[in-house]
Amino acid sequence: MSERRPPADFAPPRGLTNPHVQTLLPRLLPRPRLARDVEILELPDGDFVELNWIRPSPLAGTAPIFVLFHGLEGSFHSPYARWLLATASQMGWRALLMHFRGCGNRPNRLPRAYHSGDTADAYWLIAELSRRYPMALKIAAGVSLGGNMLLKLVAEQGGGGLDLAGAIVVSAPLDLAASADTLHQGFSRVYERHLLSALKRKVEPRLARGELPLTLDTQALARIDSLRGYDDAVTAPLHGFQDAADYYRRASAGRLLGDIELPTLILHAADDPFMPAGLFERLPRPADAVRLEISRHGGHVGFMEWHGRRLHPWLARRLAHELACWADTGASWRSAMHRHLSRSDS
Secondary structure (H helix, E strand, O other): OOOOOOOOOOOOOOOOOOHHHHHHHHHHOOOOOOEEEEEEEEOOOOOEEEEEEEEOOOOOOOOOEEEEEOOOOOOOOOHHHHHHHHHHHHOOOEEEEEEOOOOOOOOOOOOOOOOOOOOHHHHHHHHHHHHHOOOOOEEEEEEOHHHHHHHHHHHHHOOOOOOOOEEEEEOOOOOHHHHHHHOOOHHHHHHHHHHHHHHHHHHHHHHHOOOOOOOOOHHHHHHOOOHHHHHHHHHHHHOOOOOHHHHHHHHOOHHHHHHOOOOEEEEEEOOOOOOOOOHHHHOOOOOOOEEEEEEOOOOOOOOEEEEOOEEEEHHHHHHHHHHHHHHHOHHHHHHHHHHHHHHHHO
């Protein structure tokens, strides 16, 4: 898994190169139907997250595990989530998605939400997977906000701090301040308004009931017209940051690219409308453990290609290739893990 790969081989169909077309297409096309079991995972602070386990699940406890972290206001129902989870499940992996706090079927308990740098819940989940399936090879993937969170977690924990064999990061806003500014310009404001609407719809009733320790009221919430404004008024004070600038600085994972020790694949489109052009030119050089694949086109979590005479997400095909590579190393990985556990027990 240490070999370097060439730039992303994604090639959009003729006439579908526009980044906004690529970004919006997945929402317009059919997505796989998936059966799931929903589990409530209790957290140390008294809150919870929902786990979505894809059915049917492998019987063997040694079956490899694929865990997915979604984007801002994403969920099990997001197009990319369905495709990636379906791909992993069809390949015999135990596939699951963690809903960030409040993104599942019911509101979370505590007066807080989730954010781009909030790694504690993912850390807790991975530790729980390690306890349940100690001999299973585990790969985590994060998309957009979930990708920034995952990369930050991987950097924080070093090469041996997580029971993960590798990580996959897709379309992640690794410079949060720059992404917030980009989303407030031109056509990208369409995405900003969509995200703001979803965020406000979720927080407004909690504000009205007095559940959140915030100074603004529902009228002030309604007047917020940018993600930066929302993060200043809601995200930052709810999660212990001074303001949006402090949150962006401390939560952005791009500054940690040179610290990554775990094998990590980063997939990015140069024309992603959620991010400034030349994003990686303003970030530190990635560590040797990082494989960065940048395609010229693809939009934000789009990457739609012609495959099998129909439009199909390249991300699913790319994930299948990556998981197949990991599956080939699974036997040797389990042997090494067995030796590690034996030494720990002695």
